């Protein structure tokens with residue numbers, strides 16, 4: 001069995017047929033629903049918010065992996081937890097009191113993730129890595145689907161693997177942006193254990209098959 005988790009991003013789904021796309025993921029080999037929340041401030045785009053997350057959760061039979069691309073995410077952690085989030089990932093760049101924010105996520109009974117923008121070195125997580133369940137390395141600048149994968153990401157994955165090993169952390173490395181069947185195996189080899197895939201899944205002729213192909217790459 002593959003130990004690579006696949007998290008299709010609902011940002012690339014058809015919002016007019018969201019239930020259909022949720023069912024497709026339910027019946028596929030995907031592991032998580034990746035839910036991208038954008039506030040138009042931290043990132044230059046607005047996606048959707050709590051009611052849409054709730055609506056997805058009403059039909060989803062797999063965990064919601066909620067990626068908060070918002071300023072002051074601590075204001076909304078409880079709402080997203082109530083809306084079904086099992087993993088709550090905040091951005092390092094959006095949290096001046098990151099340690100406290102991570103504890104808040106854990107107090108809500110969710111898994112805690114921290115995301116890093118492409119310009120943010122992995123080493124900034126040194127003092128919190130032991131508390132994390134997930135490290136999300138952005139392989140594009142957050143805000144939009146369908147962007148080109150940044151090759152430097154491979155180096156960051158290796159650095160994250162070393163940091164996790166040194167600290168004894170159980171954190172899973174997740175990669176987000178420009179991921180598809182062309183680079184999934186290399187990302188796994190570098191140390192990634194969860195892959196977000198938006199356009200490569202939803203824009204493919206057979207999304208269920210593409211998810212199966214991604215899952216089989218290890």
Ligand code: DX5
Nearest residue numbers: 009142143145146178198199
């Ligand atoms: C980008 C989001 C991603 C996005 C990925 O800001 O965090 O999750 O949906 O889209 P693709 O897979 O199309 O690059």
Ligand code: ZN
Nearest residue numbers: 036067176196
């Ligand atoms: Zn994302």
